[in-house]
């Protein structure tokens with residue numbers, strides 16, 4: 001939506017309007033020959049999640065959380081919701097798991113330790129990645145070049161790549177890959 005409005009105009013919409021825009025975006029965009037379509041969802045278990053679950057053949061979900069208890073509570077609800085609508089949970093990604101001081105290299109678990117692992121274990125899914133709270137990720141992303149592009153050999157880029165490999169493997173195993181989209185047949189009558 002940011003491409004359709006100017007920087008200072010908020011999109012003040014009710015749920016059904018957002019859902020409509022989402023479906024329009026997904027179904028009326030001239031997508032290229034995609035390997036994967038990754039949809040970064042807003043937090044929560046609201047209209048958007050429900051619309052996506054009901055109207056789009058979703059191959060799987062990845063739950064992203066920070067390690068502290070409050071965030072884990074929301075993440076749990078996310079897992080439960082995706083289970084309810086029969087979308088496989090491919091795994092958990094723990095974000096901001098550790099902060100490494102750029103001055104002295106001291107590692108600190110600002111938001112607590114092991115939360116992502118705990119959640120993954122509880123639901124019998126994989127902990128796909130533990131990402132650090134990192135200045136480099138923020139600066140490179142803001143600069144339009146995510147870490148995997150800006151610094152592909154870095155340790156952080158390796159974490160992203162490993163995560164992507166795991167997700168790709170899970171989707172392949174589930175058989176929800178290329179066959180997931182409905183085929184369109186044109187009939188004469």
Ligand SMILES: [Zn+2]
Pocket residue numbers: 101102103104105106
């Ligand atoms: Zn320090």
